[in-house]
Amino acid sequence: MKSNYLFILITCLLLSCKNSGQSKSSNTSSNEIENLFFSTVDFTKAKISSEAYSKNFDLHNDNFLSIAFTLDKPLIKSLQELAPSLSEEELLSKGNFQFSYLIDGKLIYVENLNTGAGPKTRKTEMLKQVVPLVAPERIGFWGWYMWQRFMKVNGGLDAFTEGNHTLSIAIKPYLKDGTLKVGPLLAKGNIAVKVPKIYIDENLVPVQKIQPNSGWEIAKDNFDNNKIEALNRKIAEGRFEDINSIVVIKDGKLLIEEYFNDATRDSLHNPRSVGKSFASTILGIAIKDEFIKDENTLLKDFYDLKSYKNYSAKKDSVTLKSLLTMSSGFLGNDWDNDSPGTEDKMQSTDNWVKFTLDLPMHKDKIIGKDYNYFTAGSNLLGDIIHKSVPNGLVSYGDKKLFAPLGITEYKWFHTPQNVAYTGGGIELRAIDFAKYGQLYKNKGLWNGKQILTKEWVEKSLAKQVSQDYGGIKGMHYGYLFWNRVYTVNDKDYEVSFCTGNGGNKIFIFKDIPFVIVITASAYNKPGSHANVDKMMIDYILPAIIEKQ
Template identity: 50%
Template structure:
């Protein structure tokens, strides 16, 4: 009893202390009667109802959740996020507060704790919403409108971390709690409850038809010899059912080449054979291919040439000798010493800082060098470096890279329907988003499986294929995963055997996979852009469905 009384006193003291701390910012205050009567509440709504039209009758008590739902929350607070953080750490400046903290979301299903996330300090609350002054905010948890919000990725992480398993068919009570948090010297301090709310979610597994599940027959004029390999059709029907029921999300195609012949060609979610898929960074691998061909043709001496061979780097910002010594190989293997990392949003060379500029090559060559890196020393994903590779190829090939790629690579493979993106200088964007059909991506991957040969002709030098499909460098923080020349490497465990794969990979779960020990090439295209399930579900397709269908 004494301990309980002591705990009450401590909490009361903390509450009084925080209440005595003056606000850092003057907020928007209580905005209308709806706000006043719902302070501290997380409300749920279908789609984004403007605040000036929002009424208590719009508050959802129940909602049928589907893969294309528009479930939003609107949160009514009695203060701003910055002021809540100020109460937790009154000694920090306004700028320091917003760099150190934000909101913590906790998810419960049927009164059982499922998931908790301290959202990134950079997460904001939309146009007009300010963490300094706003006392109301709206975010979508799910959206069919093409919105791109941190809250939607948080919702996907909730589902991946237990939410999906908890939300089985039937009715479930979802509860969300929101608190402020601040992180100082690796210690996280969490404040009192700001707002909470509940909703009944109705979950219904979609009813599938025989058409949804059946294996799609390969239509004529594929450009491939059709395989007569006898695979387990039930496994592929299970795969189709998982995609149709949205257990596997946003998949647009699965193509399997077995022993050089077309075994499986499946399209989903509105895609078809003629669809040009945006496979994002999978297009980087083509840059490596064109580099190898250009070296064979003598336009580039070799991959050990340094940047100062191609550019007067003293004309760019942050010059130092270390920049001169960056090799083509370092950019091909994502191991240059540029201060650029796509994994770090605060990195000067992060790709998101490059795209708004009017000259991506200048952006890259202006970057400072990272004092902690050596050229060729450590893997760090760096999109901007691949743009430079495209630029130096374009400058050193007499008629330019676009025509060269068509003549030397695409025409020999009979690839005629494709679409490049371009840099602001109208040079083909070698960093990604080279759009092709799934069958044409399969030709490209099979070309590597063939050691660079297509229809008896050596398209890529075999020596370059071997260098590309080699463990050039270890990928940081990934066990037994490596990087070649703009190709990834991993192994997938199936029936106790590790199958080594080299593959092209792009945002959203797009992968072109070349098996080292099996006569297999697999193409998976997907639109799960920026979703945490993109690449994990590509692995699931292979290990749970395709390999069992082929090897069992």
């Protein structure tokens, strides 16, 4: 959907600034003079001056927080001291401020601020610096995103336990020119932070009993109730935002089924880009049924590419496989707002297929190898399926996929040409998303019927293209499926999964007998994916693995 790019951008911002520059050297001694000050006034209405400085911050009840500090000299001068031989332009492209966050004297997070953050004048001229950190709504300022990274992704929220704490922020210059160089302290300050007790409805904590008529056989296996109840408490407290459902399948049987925030078994969930994987599934069925030859079929076999803008011979080499693996070479990247081929730009037109085929090719990208997150390409696959199968994509998908799985309640979103939107536009019940995941766990087999070939499932979940996504361990991309590794108690678990804006997931584990569905509606909220990772690593996987 149109908000997918914003979510992806936020996610990339959250992950990209997580830096190996974290070190104990970022701690500051207690006898240093404090020259960084905090304010809880509304910075959207008032300038931050010494009269507005605050000594206390209520984490749950104060809507605003900002910091102010005054440098002895512009940042560029401190960067020059780290690398005297570099030009001003080189220094600005390689360095910025380093922020260290400490809670009760313990280093929690260090961020080497992205070199593109802040205007040039902030680094070359300004001495007095004011950085907004907290606001009731998202603001377009790097300080807000940095605070979100600190709190939601890098441990701040969990370190601020109920009670009273001291938050310290220390600022230094850094330069990354081959190696990381960190200069002397520029500013440091403390503020007392109060974390009030969160009161919840205790009825939300116990593990929810699975109700009859789920369509699944109920598993009799044990799991760690205490872990799941601890997770339920965190969800009730809002630590994990906008979680709507958790479904765990073990050995093809329903082990856990829980709903939150007014969701029920009958709720249809909008998992955004999880829907991309369904394009891969239905394409695999169409190949099995011989309506499409195979994934190596060329794009030019479906469209007269020369009749579209920006034709080049390179475009003739685009295959369905390269669209499945997001390595088609089109000049489209949803993670780059300046890219001409983002989902938002596509959805602002009245013909999404034409928009995509009109795009130029990237001159340096290698088709089938170089990854770019390209929603428009996923939508193109839906159009190809639609024009290749009997009665169109929706009818064919219902007959060949949903009906055999016993799925009757679902909803497609559609393109302006009334074709099912395979860029991320399908809603199902959580227990039906679990059926979809179990189909892949079963190597394409369901109730004795081979819906997908085993070979297609294996290729779909395989590590087709390497994918550097925030340094996450083992990250690869298959046929519109992701692949990564979770580490729990020092043991690695490989998993293929569908993922979508807001924290939506379908996990299909390789070597353990689990399919896990999490639906959420934390759309475009920083940390939504990090929240799911923490839920999996700290709660769900330990609860079900240790009881095997």
